[in-house]
Every structure is written in structure tokens, then in C-alpha cells.
Amino acid sequence: MSSYYPIFADLNNRPALVVGGGHVAARKIASLLKAGAQVRVAAQVLCEEVTQWVKEGRISHIADTFQPGQLNDVFLVIGATDNAELNRQIASEANQRQKLVNIVDTQELCSFILPSVIDRAPIQIAISSQGTSPVLIRLLREKLEALIPHHxxxxxxxxxxxxxxxxxxxxxxxxxxxxxxxxxxxxxxxxxxxxxxxxxxxxxxxxxxGHTSQPGEVTLVGAGPGDPELLTLKALQAIQQADIVLHDALISDEILELVRRDAIRESVGKRAGAHSVAQEETNQRLVKYAQQGLRVVRLKGGDPFVFGRGAEELEVLKQAQIPFKVIPGITAALGATAYAGIPLTHRDHAQTAMFITGHCRPDGSELEWKTLARGKQTLVIYMGTIKAEEISQNLIDHGRASTTPVAIISHGTRKNQQVHTGTLAQLPELAKLAQAPALIVVGETAGLHSNLKWFGE
Incomplete structure (x- = not known):
């Protein structure tokens, strides 16, 4: 978590003290003058540039040495001397008086730091590494300077x-x-x-x-399996243009951080054992917000049309005559397996791949276990850890070898991704070890994880 609060301060006509008169101090004074501050300098020796500013009356040379009383009526102070003991005194006296203080190149003595700035006045973009990597910030600034038009x-x-x-x-x-x-x-x-x-x-x-009001609309967006860099460009544009985002419970914080700051965010997800929003209520919210003229994004993990009930939501919108569109996402079966080094198909091991869900409608028909148990195919099971024992037993009973490799991928594509591997007979025990959300992979390709794994530990 960041320990600094990013803020732009109005220094216009506010007094600021700079202790030091060398070239480093001159750089700090220049930025303060650009912000309209009333700069006071305490230093025995002034470089040529600082001396010229004093002569022009742009800054005040108030003393040859630093005295604590100089802090009483200033907004902030910058220490730019090569005297470590004096710098510590400046910081101590400033902190006692609740004054903002920056000691050049001594982060531990600073109550504020000066970011690197891309200036397109009145637009300013400030970037900082909290003092940890100035060179990295300089390189980043150079890239941003080239990307942001001067006009x-x-x-x-x-x-x-x-x-x-x-x-x-x-x-x-x-x-x-x-x-x-x-x-x-x-x-x-x-x-x-x-x-x-x-x-x-x-x-x-x-x-x-000629401006006219635009009707509300709903965009069904697939957020992918978790890694924010797996968002499509269209998905990113949609969530940054939305007035309100209704998102699943499992959408990662990194992705939610990409939503426009002033957009409303509502969690309408469903998780086992936790409070959830009924599907019917979610449908009603989508219609209600769109009828208010808002741009609504329904943000779903993975792909909205792969076990995401996206079609059910669109049917409600269609009936209510709400305009809608769909932006597909990378489903977990593609993303999580790729990050685990498990190919879905392989010329030597699997010619087909099947996606099923471990959660079916209560009145749904029985799964075709004979088809699912066929060899030379990869079976990917969403939301199946709760029924792992039932899945394992049925597949074995219908012909799948108990030694068939399996893998359970938890938090796929995220930094805390975990992969548990074993055999089909061991699936129930592996499921007890796996954290939700998890994806089960059954088939010979799951055995390639140990050789092809590349992401995470």
C-alpha cells in the first residue's frame, strides 16, 4: 500500500523556505517560482542563478544561516544543503511545527516528496516511485513525454x-x-x-x-480470468467510459482499479457461502440504470457467454428494448491453463477439449459421463471442487483410468496462482487443498504442467 497521498498543492502567493543556495537548490527554487510561490532563501553562498533571482527581486535572501524561527509562517520548506546534520535539524524543526518538509535525496527525512512532472499547463501529470527508483521514473517520464501531445x-x-x-x-x-x-x-x-x-x-x-441526449445502454464485458493485462482493448475502453459498473464478486481489485474514478461500482456477484445478489435483481438493475440514460457495464469474470449467464441477462434487456453489446473475454479454461503450462490440445495426448460446469440447474439432465470419460481429450471443469469426489468416481466408473493426470488451478493468471497436480483417483483430496476460485483439468495434457510451467513459483 502506498504511504504517500498524491496531491497538487496551490502555492500561489504562499511563502516557501529553501535552505541552501547551490545548483540543487536552484532547481527546486525554479519549480517553486513556476508555481507562484513566494520563495525565501537561507544560505551563506548563492550560486549565480540564485544570485540573479535575488537581484531581480523574484526571491528573498533572508539570512546566511538557517534559524528555526524562519519556519513559523511558511507553507513548506525544502532543505538542499550538503550538511547532513543541518538537514536533520531542518526536518526535525519542521515536523515539530507541522510544516511540510522535503530534504533533497534523503527520503527518510521527508514528509513530502517532489514527483517527476509532465507539464502541459494547465494539465500536469506527476509520477513517483516514492523515492525508491528515480532512474525508473525518469525513463517512464521520457516515454510519457513522447506520448502526450503538447497541444x-x-x-x-x-x-x-x-x-x-x-x-x-x-x-x-x-x-x-x-x-x-x-x-x-x-x-x-x-x-x-x-x-x-x-x-x-x-x-x-x-x-x-446540436447536442442531444443519448439513450442508456448496457455493455456485457468479459474481464478475463484475473490478470488485468489480459483485458481486451475494447473491454478497457468500456469500463473507462461507463457511468456504472455491475461486477462479479471475483473480479480482481487490479481490474476494478481501472474503472473510471467517478463511476459507480456495484458488486452483484454470487459466491458459495457468502451474501449474493439474486440473478433476477441483477437483471432489474441493468434495466433500471439503462432506462435512466446511463452507460452500464456488466463486468463478468472470464467470458460472459461461458458459464456466465450472459445470455439470460441479454434476453431481459432485449425484452425491455434496451440497446446492448457484448465484449468477449478470455475464459478461465484458456487463460488459467495457459498460465499453468497446460495445453488444452496436443497432437500426442488430446485431440479435443470440453468445458463443463460442476454446478448444474437442479432440474437439469444428468451429464453424459460416458462422453466425458473418453480418452484423448482434455476435460476442463468450472466450479467443480465441491463435487470433486462425484466427478472423480463417475469418470472412473465410465472408463477413464484412475491414473489419468489431473490439475486444479486456483486464482489462475494472478500472482497468487496455485496449481495442485495428481491423478484422477486423487482428485477429491486435491480439491480439499485448492483455494477458490479453482478450475479442474482432467487429461493427459495436465501431466505436462511440471515440464511447461512458466508463471509464478
Missing amino acids: LGEVASLAGKWRDQVKTRLGNITERRRFWESLFASRFNTLVENGQTRLAEEELEQQLN
């Missing part, structure tokens, strides 16, 4: 100029957000980039005059 600052300035007018014309916050999203993705952006500010404002006004 975005002008785009933001024009948006700020028109913000009140847009707010007056579009009273609904959802409509305002959609207007800005549409505008920034339109010809307006190109006009700003080309320096055609007047035409850009005319385009903005024209789009504002």
Missing part, C-alpha cells in the same frame, strides 16, 4: 473557458461528461492542434448547440 494544454484551457456555459446548457452531469468526451474525440481536437483556436471554439459552440 493538450490548450485543449484544457479552452474547455475551462467554456465550462460554465456548458454547465448552464447541460444541467445533467452525465450529459456534460458525454458532451466533453465527444468533443475531445472530434474535429475540435485537430483544430486546436493546428493552432486554429477560433475555428475550434466555433466547432465547440456548434456541437453544444
Whole structure:
């Protein structure tokens, strides 16, 4: 967990103390001046750049030495000296007075750190490693600098100029957000980039005059098995554009962190032994939110059409005449087995693969165990650990050898992934060791795990 709280501070016309007058201090002073701070310097020797700022009246040289009383009326203090004892004194006196303090290159003495900044004023992007890896942050900043167009600052300035007018014309916050999203993705952006500010404002006004409310819609999104980097580009775009996300209980925190910050997130998942939301209630929520004009994402683990009841939800939306679309995801049978080094098919071991669920409808028909027990195929069983003994016995009774390799993959594709391997006869005992959520793999290809494993321990 991060120990720093990211924040942008308004230093305009606020006094700031810099102890030190060398080249390092000059860099800090320059950034403070850019933020509009009233800079006071305490140092015996000033470098040429700092001396010039003093002569120009841009900063104040208040003393040759640091005195604790200099901290009384400043907003923050930066220590930029090469005297370790003095730096510790500055930090101690600042902390006693509840002043923000930064001691250059001495993280343990800092109550705040200065991030690396990509500046597209008024847009600022700050990145930090909490002082652990400055070189890595420098490399990352170089990449971001190349990716972020310089004209975005002008785009933001024009948006700020028109913000009140847009707010007056579009009273609904959802409509305002959609207007800005549409505008920034339109010809307006190109006009700003080309320096055609007047035409850009005319385009903005024209789009504002012609803006119409959009109906709500539902997007059924497959989140994959857990690793956030397995999300498709379309899935990522959908969850970042959603007004509300209804997600399964097993969606990883890393994926939920990618949801837009001001979007509503509701858990509607179902887990054994825990509170769950009935499917009928989930269906009703999807309809209700869409009818309110919201962009709704129904975020499901894996793929929504593989044991995800996605079709049932779409049937309800169709009946209610709610627009919808589907973004498929990597199902656990593909993702978890790949991360466990278990191929679903192999020329020497398995020519087919079958996916089944260990949870069937109470009134459902009996599984075709004779078909499932055939050799030369890989059987992947979702949600089957609770019925592991029944599965093992039926497969053996219908012809599958008790020595057939099996694997149970828990938390597939995630950092805490675990793989338990053994034989079909051992499946009930393996299931007791496995953490949920877990996937059972039965077949000769499961025996390749020990040779092909590549992810995790």
C-alpha cells in the first residue's frame, strides 16, 4: 500500500523556505517560482542563478544561516544543503511545527516528496516511485513525454473557458461528461492542434448547440480470468467510459482499479457461502440504470457467454428494448491453463477439449459421463471442487483410468496462482487443498504442467 497521498498543492502567493543556495537548490527554487510561490532563501553562498533571482527581486535572501524561527509562517520548506546534520535539524524543526518538509535525496527525512512532472499547463501529470527508483521514473517520464501531445494544454484551457456555459446548457452531469468526451474525440481536437483556436471554439459552440441526449445502454464485458493485462482493448475502453459498473464478486481489485474514478461500482456477484445478489435483481438493475440514460457495464469474470449467464441477462434487456453489446473475454479454461503450462490440445495426448460446469440447474439432465470419460481429450471443469469426489468416481466408473493426470488451478493468471497436480483417483483430496476460485483439468495434457510451467513459483 502506498504511504504517500498524491496531491497538487496551490502555492500561489504562499511563502516557501529553501535552505541552501547551490545548483540543487536552484532547481527546486525554479519549480517553486513556476508555481507562484513566494520563495525565501537561507544560505551563506548563492550560486549565480540564485544570485540573479535575488537581484531581480523574484526571491528573498533572508539570512546566511538557517534559524528555526524562519519556519513559523511558511507553507513548506525544502532543505538542499550538503550538511547532513543541518538537514536533520531542518526536518526535525519542521515536523515539530507541522510544516511540510522535503530534504533533497534523503527520503527518510521527508514528509513530502517532489514527483517527476509532465507539464502541459494547465494539465500536469506527476509520477513517483516514492523515492525508491528515480532512474525508473525518469525513463517512464521520457516515454510519457513522447506520448502526450503538447497541444493538450490548450485543449484544457479552452474547455475551462467554456465550462460554465456548458454547465448552464447541460444541467445533467452525465450529459456534460458525454458532451466533453465527444468533443475531445472530434474535429475540435485537430483544430486546436493546428493552432486554429477560433475555428475550434466555433466547432465547440456548434456541437453544444446540436447536442442531444443519448439513450442508456448496457455493455456485457468479459474481464478475463484475473490478470488485468489480459483485458481486451475494447473491454478497457468500456469500463473507462461507463457511468456504472455491475461486477462479479471475483473480479480482481487490479481490474476494478481501472474503472473510471467517478463511476459507480456495484458488486452483484454470487459466491458459495457468502451474501449474493439474486440473478433476477441483477437483471432489474441493468434495466433500471439503462432506462435512466446511463452507460452500464456488466463486468463478468472470464467470458460472459461461458458459464456466465450472459445470455439470460441479454434476453431481459432485449425484452425491455434496451440497446446492448457484448465484449468477449478470455475464459478461465484458456487463460488459467495457459498460465499453468497446460495445453488444452496436443497432437500426442488430446485431440479435443470440453468445458463443463460442476454446478448444474437442479432440474437439469444428468451429464453424459460416458462422453466425458473418453480418452484423448482434455476435460476442463468450472466450479467443480465441491463435487470433486462425484466427478472423480463417475469418470472412473465410465472408463477413464484412475491414473489419468489431473490439475486444479486456483486464482489462475494472478500472482497468487496455485496449481495442485495428481491423478484422477486423487482428485477429491486435491480439491480439499485448492483455494477458490479453482478450475479442474482432467487429461493427459495436465501431466505436462511440471515440464511447461512458466508463471509464478
